[in-house]
Amino acid sequence: xxxxxxxxxxxxxxxxxxxxxxxxxxxxxxxxxxxxxxxxxxxxxxxxxxxxxxxxxxxxxxxxxxxxxxxxxxxxxxxxxxxxxxxxxxxxxxxxxxxxxxxxxxxxxxxxxxxxxxxxxxxxxxxxxxxxxxxxxxxxxxxxxxxxxxxxxxxxxxxxxxxxxxxxxxxxxxxxxxxxxxxxxxxxxxxxxxxxxxxxxxxxxxxxxxxxxxxxxxxxxxxxxxxxxxxxxxxxxxxxxxxxxxxxxxxxxxxxxxxxxxxxxxxxxxxxxxxxxxxxxxxxxxxxxxxxxxxxxxxxxxxxxxxxxxxxxxxxxxxxxxxxxxxxxxxxxxxxxxxxxxxxxxxxxxxxxxxxxxxxxxxxxxxxxxxxxxxxxxxxxxxxxxxxxxxxxxxxxxxxxxxxxxxxxxxxxxxxxxxxxxxxxxxxxxxxxxxxxxxxxxxxxxxxxxxxxxxxxxxxxxxxxxxxxxxxxxxxxxxxxxxxxxxxxxxxxxxxxxxxxxxxxxxxxxxxxxxxxxxxxxxxxxxxxxxxxxxxxxxxxxxxxxxxxxxxxxxxxxxxxxxxxxxxxxxxxxxxxxxxxxxxxxxxxxxxxxxxxxxxxxxxxxxxxxxxxxxxxxxxxxxxxxxxxxxxxxxxxxxxxxxxxxxxxxxxxxxxxxxxxxxxxxxxxxxxxxxxxxxxxxxxxxxxxxxxxxxxxxxxxxxxxxxxxxxxxxxxxxxxxxxxxxxxxxxxxxxxxxxxxxxxxxxxxxxxxxxxxxxxxxx
Numbered sequence: 001x002x003x004x005x006x007x008x009x010x011x012x013x014x015x016x017x018x019x020x021x022x023x024x025x026x027x028x029x030x031x032x033x034x035x036x037x038x039x040x041x042x043x044x045x046x047x048x049x050x051x052x053x054x055x056x057x058x059x060x061x062x063x064x065x066x067x068x069x070x071x072x073x074x075x076x077x078x079x080x081x082x083x084x085x086x087x088x089x090x091x092x093x094x095x096x097x098x099x100x101x102x103x104x105x106x107x108x109x110x111x112x113x114x115x116x117x118x119x120x121x122x123x124x125x126x127x128x129x130x131x132x133x134x135x136x137x138x139x140x141x142x143x144x145x146x147x148x149x150x151x152x153x154x155x156x157x158x159x160x161x162x163x164x165x166x167x168x169x170x171x172x173x174x175x176x177x178x179x180x181x182x183x184x185x186x187x188x189x190x191x192x193x194x195x196x197x198x199x200x201x202x203x204x205x206x207x208x209x210x211x212x213x214x215x216x217x218x219x220x221x222x223x224x225x226x227x228x229x230x231x232x233x234x235x236x237x238x239x240x241x242x243x244x245x246x247x248x249x250x251x252x253x254x255x256x257x258x259x260x261x262x263x264x265x266x267x268x269x270x271x272x273x274x275x276x277x278x279x280x281x282x283x284x285x286x287x288x289x290x291x292x293x294x295x296x297x298x299x300x301x302x303x304x305x306x307x308x309x310x311x312x313x314x315x316x317x318x319x320x321x322x323x324x325x326x327x328x329x330x331x332x333x334x335x336x337x338x339x340x341x342x343x344x345x346x347x348x349x350x351x352x353x354x355x356x357x358x359x360x361x362x363x364x365x366x367x368x369x370x371x372x373x374x375x376x377x378x379x380x381x382x383x384x385x386x387x388x389x390x391x392x393x394x395x396x397x398x399x400x401x402x403x404x405x406x407x408x409x410x411x412x413x414x415x416x417x418x419x420x421x422x423x424x425x426x427x428x429x430x431x432x433x434x435x436x437x438x439x440x441x442x443x444x445x446x447x448x449x450x451x452x453x454x455x456x457x458x459x460x461x462x463x464x465x466x467x468x469x470x471x472x473x474x475x476x477x478x479x480x481x482x483x484x485x486x487x488x489x490x491x492x493x494x495x496x497x498x499x500x501x502x503x504x505x506x507x508x509x510x511x512x513x514x515x516x517x518x519x520x521x522x523x524x525x526x527x528x529x530x531x532x533x534x535x536x537x538x539x540x541x542x543x544x545x546x547x548x549x550x551x552x553x554x555x556x557x558x559x560x561x562x563x564x565x566x567x568x569x570x571x572x573x574x575x576x577x578x579x580x581x582x583x584x585x586x587x588x589x590x591x592x593x594x595x596x597x598x599x600x601x602x603x604x605x606x607x608x609x610x611x612x613x614x615x616x617x618x619x620x621x622x623x624x625x626x627x628x629x630x631x632x633x634x635x636x637x638x639x640x641x642x643x644x645x646x647x648x649x650x651x652x653x654x655x656x657x658x659x660x661x662x663x664x665x666x667x668x669x670x671x672x673x674x675x676x677x678x679x680x681x682x683x684x685x686x687x688x689x690x691x692x693x694x695x696x697x698x699x700x701x702x703x704x705x706x707x708x709x710x711x712x713x714x715x716x717x718x719x720x721x722x723x724x725x726x727x728x729x730x731x732x733x734x735x736x737x738x739x740x741x742x743x744x745x746x747x748x749x750x751x752x753x754x755x756x757x758x759x760x761x762x763x
Contacts, residue, residue, distance in 0.1 A: 026061040030073065042614050044072040046667075046705050052616075068708060070762070074614065084235060084762070114182065114227055116206055116213040117410070119460060119470045120508045120520040121559050121570055123148075123207040123608075127229060130199050132662070132671040132699055134717055134754050135243050135251055136272060138199040140697065143675060144658045146606035146628040147209050147574075151729035153746035155274070155283050156195050156313040156342060159729065162209050163576060164602045164632040165221035165528075167651035168583065170731060175528045175549075176221035181228055181291065181305055183350040183368045184391060188418040188450025189531035190219065194226070196309045196346050198270040198287050200241065200253045203229040210553040210576065211504060211526025214472030215395060215410060215456045218504040220526040220551050220578060228291055228305070230266045231257035236763040245754030248275030258763075264293040277749055278316040279331040280339060285311035299356045307348040315340040315376075318731045320741030328725060328747030333740075334379035338429040339436030345373040360399035367392045370418070377437030382425040389418035405462035413455045420448040423486070445486035448532050452478040458506075466513070472506035472524075480532045482542060495542040497535055502527050502548065516561040524553045530582050547596060551578035569609045576602035581637065598637035600649055604630035620664035627657045637684070644684045651732040653678040653692075667704050673697045677726075682744050683733050693726035695719070695748070703758075713758040723751040 030041045030053050043051035043059050051059040061069075070084050116122055123145045133140045139150045139158060151159045160166060160173040169175065174190040186192045206225040211218035216225070231237060236258035243251040250273045257266040272285040286309070293303040316331035317340065323330055330336075352366035370389040376382070395412035426440030458472035479498040487493060506524040513519070528549040535546050557572030583597035610624035632649035648654070655678035663670045674696050679689040699717035706712060728748030736742040 026065065026067070028059060028061075030059070042074040044074055045069065070705065070708065083232065114225070116208050116216060116223060116225060117408075117458070117460075118208055118212050118508060119468055119510050120212065120522055120555075121557065121572075122212075123209070125205040125207070127203050130202060130205075132673070133697065134245070134699075134719065135200050135241060135253065135756065136249070136274075137719075138194065138197075138202070140673070140675070141199075142205070142207070144626050144673075145207055146608055146626045146656070146658075147604065148207060149652065149656060149677070151746075152748075153318070153729035154276075154281065154313065154316070155272075155285075156193075156311065156344070157315075157729065157746070158193075158195060160192070160194075160221070160224075161652055162207075162221040163574065163604060164600070164630065164649050164652045165576070165578075167632075167649060168732065174531075175219055176224060177217040177219045178224040178226065179216060180226045180307070180348065181303075181350065182352060182364070182393070183305070183348065183366060184393070184414070184416055185226075185348065185370070187370075187372075187387065187389060188416065188420065188448075188452065190529060191531075192224070193346075194224070196287075196348075197226060197307065198253065198268065198272075198289070200255075200270065201228050201268045201287075201289050203227050210522070210555065210574065211524045211551075212506060212508065212522055212553070214458045214474045214504075214506045215412065217414075217454055217476070218474045218506065218524065218526045220528050220549060220553075220576070228266065228289060229255070229257075229268070230264055230291065230293075231259040233259050233261060235259055237760060239758065239760045241756055241758045243754055243756035246752035247277045247749075248273065249752075249754060250274075262295045264291075266291045276314070276316070277752070278329050278747065280314045280336045280341075281316045281331070282314045283311065284313075285309065301354040303350075303352045303354075305348070305350045307346075309344070309346040311342070311344050313342045313344070315342060315378075318729075318734070318743040318746050320736070320743050321745065322741060324727070324745040324747060325725075328745075328750075332743055337434075337436075338377060338379040338427060340378050341376070343375040345371075347371040361397070363394065363396045365392070365394040377427055377429075379427065379429065381443055382427050382437060382439055383422065384425060385420065385422035387418050387420045389416065391416035402461050403463070405465070407462060408460045409457070410459075411457035413453070415451075415453050417449065417451040420450065422446055422448075442486065445484075447483040447485055449481040449483075450478075450532070451480075452476060452529075466511055468510045468512075470506075470508040470510075472508075474504045474506070475501060476504070476527070477501045478529050480535070480542075482532055493542075497532070497542050497544065499529065499548060502550070516565065517558070518560075519558045520556070522553065522555040526551050526553060528582065534582065545596075547580055549578055549580050549582050549596075551576055563611070566613060567609070567611045570607070572606045574602070574604055574606075577635075578602065581634075583637075583639070597639060598645070599635040600632065600637075601635050602630070602632045602649070604628055604632075618664075618666045620662070620669075622662040622664075623660070624662075625657070625659035628655070630654050634684075639684065642685070647684060647686045648681050650681050650684050650686075651730060653680040667702055669701045669703070671699045671701075680730070681732075682730055688744075690727050690730050690744075693724055693748075694722075695724060695726065696721040709762050711758075711760040711762070713760075714756070715758075716753070716755040718751065718753050720749060720751045724748075725750070 041053040051061055053059045068084055125141050130141045139152045142148060143150050147163050149161045159169055166175040173192045177186045178192040204227050208223040210222050211220055213223040216223045239255040241253045253270045255268045268289040270287045274283045276282060288308045291305040295301045315335055317335040319332050348370050350366055350368040354364045356362040368391050372387040374385045393414040397410045399408050423445040424443040426443055428438040428440040429436055432438040454476050456474045460470045462468050482495045484493040504525040508522050510518055510520045530546055535542050553576045555574040560569045578600045580596040581598050581600050607627045613621045632652055634644050634647050637644040657676040660673035674694060676694045679692045682688045682690055697719045701713055701715035703713040726748045727745040729746035730744055734742035734744045
């Protein structure tokens with residue numbers, strides 16, 4: 001039986017049989033964790049299929065091959081994995097990254113910091129998928145996911161919208177919760193910046209749509225789980241990748257890693273530079289990531305990570321409709337005159353310890369620290385801020401028997417607190433002789449202390465051989481402390497805000513009709529808190545009446561593996577009702593006041609379908625399609641005296657289609673992709689819409705193993721092949737000041753190319 005929702009351990013047991021002194025044939029088997037054979041798995045050597053497992057999971061290699069040998073194992077249910085056979089009786093245990101098809105899978109408790117463990121299907125993006133795009137482009141691989149839409153104004157300006165949640169966020173991403181190697185990277189007000197991480201360092205990214213991942217918070221948008229690359233056991237390598245491209249693109253990534261049965265060390269360094277295609281859009285970034293893991297014995301492991309990011313990014317900002325159509329390469333006039341930019345330094349440090357009390361009971365506890373130093377001259381003022389964040393997270397996981405089948409209980413808690421120090425300074429750029437921003441008088445000086453506590457528990461129970469239920473509960477408590485360090489006396493705005501605790505239950509059900517066809521359902525509650533700035537009134541006083549958004553998510557779906565598991569189809573339909581909608585009213589050029597304005601209804605149908613055909617000749621054919629059709633509306637929304645009830649939700653398209661074709665032959669791989677985004681309303685009145693667009697991309701790669709230790713790859717790609725003018729991000733409800741047009745549009749890049757050269761040396 002094949003596994004469906006949990007990380008599967010594939011055991012390769014290679015047995016040698018000597019028929020003579022002159023010839024040696026290596027045979028082996030591929031099994032799942034329940035020791036059932038996996039049929040139709042391809043064994044690949046030098047990009048050529050050399051064997052395939054039979055119905056018993058057994059394969060044989062050609063007699064002329066000698067150990068050690070590097071192989072790839074490919075199966076539609078699993079991500080492609082590389083292994084090195086050093087001895088004839090080697091045993092490899094590899095963790096499958098795709099969801100699999102077995103309700104009776106054993107749960108690996110200590111892996112809870114790596115995966116959501118939600119039993120209904122989630123989306124998992126592998127490093128192989130990320131690698132089909134430019135090495136600076138994580139956005140495109142995520143945008144393949146139906147129900148997820150990233151608007152990208154620049155490398156450092158991204159807004160993630162999941163099923164319409166987050167579309168009203170004006171800058172950046174909130175209303176989701178994100179983790180990197182099990183450590184939170186979302187700050188105290190729910191803001192997340194994934195651009196702090198290099199796409200070439202990411203091994204996989206799991207997307208949970210909606211508030212289903214109880215142990216990772218229950219934000220209405222969902223959860224992102226990013227995990228970094230590491231060497232396989234017994235592997236040591238040095239890799240470097242150099243990429244150049246349009247608009248002064250230069251990127252170099254260096255990775256060094258080694259893993260033994262006790263110690264794993266991975267170090268990655270990345271340098272990225274781009275002139276940008278717009279005025280005032282230069283970008284420079286350095287990142288360094290170090291992860292280590294030490295296994296004291298079978299019961300105890302200690303892990304450590306540190307990620308450092310330092311970038312300088314000029315800001316061209318959004319532009320009006322006339323400028324967008326006449327010359328999208330221009331920057332907004334005031335931002336260009338002020339030479340606006342971001343200077344960002346960010347550190348994430350984490351220490352985790354795993355203890356296995358027994359084979360089926362474990363605990364993983366992590367402590368972490370984050371630091372952000374951000375300096376941003378804007379035309380209206382200069383923002384100078386830094387944030388110190390601290391926290392701890394613990395999770396217990398227990399496997400047990402329920403009705404003579406495998407079941408699991410997990411429970412724990414997470415506490416996070418950060419201190420956000422920010423001040424605004426007068427910008428005298430207009431009096432600086434064309435030299436850009438210049439600091440003037442101090443305008444404000446504030447300190448925010450933000451704390452949130454999550455306590456959670458989830459149990460996964462087999463009801464019958466075909467039916468499994470997962471019940472979860474999350475309890476959240478959040479409070480803010482605001483200190484006005486600038487004004488004194490009666491003008492001082494010091495205040496505290498303690499929100500009432502929120503209890504968020506969750507129920508997932510999966511029914512397995514046959515091993516390759518299942519259906520599922522979910523009912524879950526979620527919430528989003530306002531930021532401190534949104535809780536302030538126009539007079540700068542905290543509004544005690546402003547509360548969080550809350551919502552109920554309903555979802556049904558089915559997952560199918562057909563044509564000998566070569567065809568994978570996932571279909572889902574959802575309804576998300578959100579109450580107490582948080583609306584940001586613009587009361588100044590950079591001042592937004594929040595209020596609970598009404599209700600929204602989010603409805604949609606999502607489809608993912610992929611087919612993989614691998615021929616013995618080495619030819620690989622893999623088409624795929626992802627589609628979403630949505631109907632997101634304001635059910636009740638009255639803004640002052642204007643009633644927008646019944647209008648479409650602002651800032652999100654009602655159609656998005658993504659698909660492509662991947663072709664492989666021996667050492668060559670060609671990946672093609674298209675993204676279609678429908679029009680979307682730019683204002684709450686629905687009187688102005690963005691234009692629909694389709695973007696075409698392609699990438700060709702040649703990879704060859706020169707020796708058993710040395711591998712090279714040469715690649716080249718083109719983005720936006722048709723040179724389409726489009727808005728890659730929009731600013732909803734934009735307001736023009738003075739005689740200027742409202743600046744709704746962030747132009748997407750025109751046609752651009754890139755080319756890279758990779759070298760890998762394995763010891």
